[in-house]
Amino acid sequence: MSTTTPTGPPVASTPARAGGRLGRNTQRLNEIGLIGAIVVLFVVLAATAPGFLTVTNQLAILRDAATVGVVAWAMTLVIVAGEIDISIGPAVAFSSVLLAKASGEWQVPFALAVLLCLAVGLLLGAGAGFLRARWGIPSFVATLGLWSGLRGLAQYMTDGLPVPLEPNGFLDVLAGSIAGIPTPAIIMAVLFGVFLFVANRTAYGRSVFAVGGNAEAARLAGISVARIRVILFATTGLLAAVSGLLLAARLGSGNGGASVGLEFDVIAAVVIGGTSLAGGKGSLLGTLLGVAFITFIGNGLVLLGVNAFFQDVVRGVIIVGAVLINVLLSHRKGAP
Amino acid sequence: MSNTDVVAEVRAGTKRYPGVTALSDVDFTVRRGEVRALLGKNGAGKSTLIKVLSGAEHLDSGEAFVRGRPLAGLGTRDVAGLGVATVYQELSLVPDMTVAENLFLGAWPRSRGAIDLRRMRAEAREAMARIGVHLDVDSPVDSLGSAGQQLVEIARAVGQRPALLILDEPTSSLAAAEVRQVIDAVRHVAEQGVAVIYVSHRMDEIRQVADTATVVRDGRIVETLPVGTASTQEIVTMMLGTAPDALAPRARRPSAERPVLSARGLVSEKLHGLDLDVRPGEILGIAGVLGSGRTEALRALVGLDRPDAGEIRLRGEAVRPGAFAAMLRRGLGITPENRRRQGIVPLLGVDENIVISDLRRVSRSGVLDRRAVRRAAQTLIDRLAIKTARPGTPIGTLSGGNQQKAVLARWLHAGSDVLLLDEPTRGVDVEAKRQIYHQMRELADDGRAVVFVSSEVEELADICDRIVVLRGGRAVAELSGDEIELNRVLALAIAEE
Numbered sequence: 090m091s092t093t094t095p096t097g098p099p100v101a102s103t104p105a106r107a108g109g110r111l112g113r114n115t116q117r118l119n120e121i122g123l124i125g126a127i128v129v130l131f132v133v134l135a136a137t138a139p140g141f142l143t144v145t146n147q148l149a150i151l152r153d154a155a156t157v158g159v160v161a162w163a164m165t166l167v168i169v170a171g172e173i174d175i176s177i178g179p180a181v182a183f184s185s186v187l188l189a190k191a192s193g194e195w196q197v198p199f200a201l202a203v204l205l206c207l208a209v210g211l212l213l214g215a216g217a218g219f220l221r222a223r224w225g226i227p228s229f230v231a232t233l234g235l236w237s238g239l240r241g242l243a244q245y246m247t248d249g250l251p252v253p254l255e256p257n258g259f260l261d262v263l264a265g266s267i268a269g270i271p272t273p274a275i276i277m278a279v280l281f282g283v284f285l286f287v288a289n290r291t292a293y294g295r296s297v298f299a300v301g302g303n304a305e306a307a308r309l310a311g312i313s314v315a316r317i318r319v320i321l322f323a324t325t326g327l328l329a330a331v332s333g334l335l336l337a338a339r340l341g342s343g344n345g346g347a348s349v350g351l352e353f354d355v356i357a358a359v360v361i362g363g364t365s366l367a368g369g370k371g372s373l374l375g376t377l378l379g380v381a382f383i384t385f386i387g388n389g390l391v392l393l394g395v396n397a398f399f400q401d402v403v404r405g406v407i408i409v410g411a412v413l414i415n416v417l418l419s420h421r422k423g424a425p
Numbered sequence: 426m427s428n429t430d431v432v433a434e435v436r437a438g439t440k441r442y443p444g445v446t447a448l449s450d451v452d453f454t455v456r457r458g459e460v461r462a463l464l465g466k467n468g469a470g471k472s473t474l475i476k477v478l479s480g481a482e483h484l485d486s487g488e489a490f491v492r493g494r495p496l497a498g499l500g501t502r503d504v505a506g507l508g509v510a511t512v513y514q515e516l517s518l519v520p521d522m523t524v525a526e527n528l529f530l531g532a533w534p535r536s537r538g539a540i541d542l543r544r545m546r547a548e549a550r551e552a553m554a555r556i557g558v559h560l561d562v563d564s565p566v567d568s569l570g571s572a573g574q575q576l577v578e579i580a581r582a583v584g585q586r587p588a589l590l591i592l593d594e595p596t597s598s599l600a601a602a603e604v605r606q607v608i609d610a611v612r613h614v615a616e617q618g619v620a621v622i623y624v625s626h627r628m629d630e631i632r633q634v635a636d637t638a639t640v641v642r643d644g645r646i647v648e649t650l651p652v653g654t655a656s657t658q659e660i661v662t663m664m665l666g667t668a669p670d671a672l673a674p675r676a677r678r679p680s681a682e683r684p685v686l687s688a689r690g691l692v693s694e695k696l697h698g699l700d701l702d703v704r705p706g707e708i709l710g711i712a713g714v715l716g717s718g719r720t721e722a723l724r725a726l727v728g729l730d731r732p733d734a735g736e737i738r739l740r741g742e743a744v745r746p747g748a749f750a751a752m753l754r755r756g757l758g759i760t761p762e763n764r765r766r767q768g769i770v771p772l773l774g775v776d777e778n779i780v781i782s783d784l785r786r787v788s789r790s791g792v793l794d795r796r797a798v799r800r801a802a803q804t805l806i807d808r809l810a811i812k813t814a815r816p817g818t819p820i821g822t823l824s825g826g827n828q829q830k831a832v833l834a835r836w837l838h839a840g841s842d843v844l845l846l847d848e849p850t851r852g853v854d855v856e857a858k859r860q861i862y863h864q865m866r867e868l869a870d871d872g873r874a875v876v877f878v879s880s881e882v883e884e885l886a887d888i889c890d891r892i893v894v895l896r897g898g899r900a901v902a903e904l905s906g907d908e909i910e911l912n913r914v915l916a917l918a919i920a921e922e
Contacts, residue, residue, distance in 0.1 A: 290793050291788070291791050291792050292784035292793060295773075296781075298770070298772075299773060299777070302773055303766075303770040303771065305766060305767045306766075306768055306769055307781070309729075309759060309761055309767055309768070310781045311750065311782050312781065313750065
């Protein structure tokens with residue numbers, strides 16, 4: 090035998106191994122639990138909320154889900170990477186204002202105005218990502234700057250008043266339906282497919298998980314962590330702009346005061362879906378369920394005629410409750 | 426000396442861990458005012474002895490006493506109450522707090538509910554004076570540098586007015602010039618009647634600080650002797666005992682090829698004019714004590730750090746320093762020293778942890794080809810005998826050795842031909858060690874360059890074709906082929922300045 094002896098008692102590896110398995114199972118468990126919660130919510134609302142089951146209301150739910158969902162897919166990757174983007178609400182409002190201003194007052198051709206909105210959204214997000222990647226400014230702070238700045242800019246540009254949009258075919262399609270399904274819901278569904286694919290099947294998507302799981306290890310393995318971070322925020326910026334177009338089409342105007350608090354609905358949906366704010370762990374399927382959960386609650390509270398202010402209280406309690414149950418479940422299962 | 430001078434004692438102490446006898450029938454005594462060096466290889470039983478004396482472990486048989494009280498059944502807190510204070514290698518200070526705040530961390534002097542700042546400062550100055558050091562107690566700890574921080578750690582331990590002070594490699598992260606301050610502080614403490622147990626691998630420093638040395642090997646005490654009377658060579662021989670078995674077939678074929686990677690005059694915080702040549706087809710060992718610049722040398726070579734001065738050439742061409750991504754593209758690979766913090770992405774599968782080094786190889790226009798991922802990973806899992814339930818099992822659940830093999834596999838996947846391995850066998854079991862050695866040998870035979878950094882000189886002497894010894898950020902000696910002998914390497918690595 091060699092003279093090299095282990096420096097301490099050999100560590101039993103069995104518990105750790107079991108922990109890993111269970112780690113995966115808890116994610117599954119969380120998703121099954123969420124499906125259960127959504128089914129219960131659905132049944133309860135169907136029984137108690139007048140008009141919940143009507144086709145009109147179900148389509149309205151789909152349309153509402155898109156408000157959160159379109160950005161939530163991108164946000165899932167941001168949070169998996171261990172980052173956060175809180176600029177969504179103002180970015181959406183700003184994008185709607187930019188579209189109205191550009192196509193109206195500034196007389197930019199409509200198609201160009203749309204492209205302008207998307208490009209500006211992308212660049213603003215990339216800018217925040219660059220601040221994070223290059224100088225290590227925490228993403229909360231970088232996007233807090235956008236959160237404040239874009240809301241202020243949108244309100245300043247419009248004097249706090251809605252800016253009407255000239256109706257056109259493109260806006261009608263965005264605001265309307267295709268084959269009976271609300272267009273925003275279709276866009277949300279397509280984007281879901283795209284992000285599901287990107288997250289699980291592309292080099293970029295897996296790199297996001299690696300960066301969130303251990304940024305230093307990812308860097309030493311040759312992944313360009315900075316590039317990944319810039320792309321992440323550029324993506325949320327772009328999709329916030331898309332949401333802004335949908336909002337403008339729906340309201341028929343650019344509205345600097347719209348989408349207040351949207352960022353927290355999006356983050357709540359992602360977190361309820363089981364994505365860890367610590368990074369490295371999460372799933373788009375979970376976020377899809379989180380979006381459904383949040384949308385059903387919002388819709389139900391309106392139909393039940395709950396006081397508008399009190400709705401926020403109920404939502405707050407339910408969101409924290411959902412995450413608490415999630416955490417308790419994973420502790421129970423993950424504990425040695 | 427009378428028996429009342431004895432501060433701590435172990436009688437016929439034996440301690441077993443599953444598969445290892447860490448201490449075997451050990452007798453050990455340390456007296457007031459004595460500085461006792463504890464010497465031995467990694468795994469010789471030093472840490473276990475320290476743990477027993479600080480109450481963190483208990484003997485299976487035999488007895489341990491501190492100031493005459495048996496330690497059986499006592500916890501670390503009780504033993505601390507008896508007057509044992511321990512300073513471990515890792516610093517446990519809050520960097521942004523001041524020296525004074527750190528000295529009383531969690532036990533700040535209070536008056537009427539608030540922290541009594543005046544008293545805290547006064548007592549802090551007193552505590553620093555007790556180790557003979559004068560520092561501004563209001564400066565934040567992270568402005569002090571490593572030596573200053575280590576002194577604060579020692580002052581904090583001494584502040585508990587211990588009868589026995591245990592220092593576990595207190596200078597391991599310090600540059601040679603900074604060591605002096607720690608030595609002075611330790612001498613100062615001993616003069617006040619405190620017994621000190623001092624663990625270090627640096628012979629020159631042990632000669633300055635210690636009165637006596639106890640050499641431990643394979644869980645037994647070989648000898649306790651006055652430091653002044655023994656030569657370094659004698660002590661090294663005692664530490665090693667009989668010649669170790671070969672861990673891997675010795676090749677001893679230093680390569681005659683042109684260097685693939687070479688450094689000239691690298692200067693940075695820890696490097697002071699480092700010259701190094703890395704040749705294809707050989708295992709180059711880098712020896713040297715902690716703080717000699719081993720890790721820094723690797724980081725500079727691979728472009729992770731940018732040296733202040735010096736030149737790095739890859740295949741004869743000068744490269745831009747600090748261009749890490751470019752170096753990886755051009756065939757370098759590095760496995761970091763701290764596997765858990767820098768090596769693995771714990772939640773991802775073994776397969777993804779392997780192919781992460783070059784995702785392009787297993788994807789087409791950015792889209793991963795799952796079959797290619799599985800094939801690439803499985804090939805390497807087989808080649809390195811990585812024990813995992815499935816290729817997709819999260820790597821965080823594997824044993825250290827298997828994790829390390831996967832991190833190494835990464836660079837085989839990327840097809841790197843210059844491999845820089847920083848402590849690839851640390852915390853790895855014997856079997857995995859052998860597999861890693863064999864892998865290194867195969868890579869070298871395959872014509873690749875392997876650079877092997879290790880703090881275990883034994884393994885370097887066993888498997889390297891050439892060894893460069895670093896001291897104080899410079900290459901001070903080079904041994905190749907048959908010149909490589911364990912005792913020579915060891916003596917060079919820990920030799921006096």
